[in-house]
Amino acid sequence: EVQLLESGGGLVQPGGSLRVSCAASGFTFSGQLMTWVRQAPGKGLEWVSSISGRGTTTNYAESVLGRFTVSRDNSKNTLYLQMNSLSAEDTAVYYCAKDTNVDHWGQGTLVTVSS
């Protein structure tokens, strides 16, 4: 059974940094493209970033380009999203997702940017 378990969310001050993680199981993680999608409170879904199976190719939404970095540790079956220079507009639930054409979603982790 595919499982995606996010962690690392929380409250961070504007301008601060945070790293969220996603522990994956139930499939061959190293061969799978992975994606982060976020959802601001009461809003729709927004694609954030995707990373290839080997981690050699990454793509970002313009809204996070230069501030967020996606990475993965295939030895630990874990996906990461390092978020820097956070602002209130980054407040959202961050979902880890398998593939770009998502077949499995994590439960999400809430990131709140506020002073």
Place this chain on the structure above:
Amino acid sequence: DIQLTQSPSSLSASVGDRVTITCRASQSISTWIAWYQQRPDEAPKSLIYAASILRSGVPSRFSGSGSGTDFTLTITSLQPEDFATYYCQQYNSYPITFGQGTRLEMK
């Protein structure tokens, strides 16, 4: 960027009804479209990919169609658990984009 426009934005229907949600892309995306269902306070659930292929475990009352720029999600014989928000998504090219969502409410 490819824009996706869903219509309607909201929809009221009754159990047993048939409903159709439309998603229009700003340029051709072949059949590189997926549909997701999201109930309140839950993570999204994947319903359909490649415009018309049902994910495993998704009831057959859900169906998708279309190609190019115009796509539809149809739910026949609505069930109580179907009242939720539905999103289309294109994965033809980066940046990946979602429609704004269609909220399906009980009449």
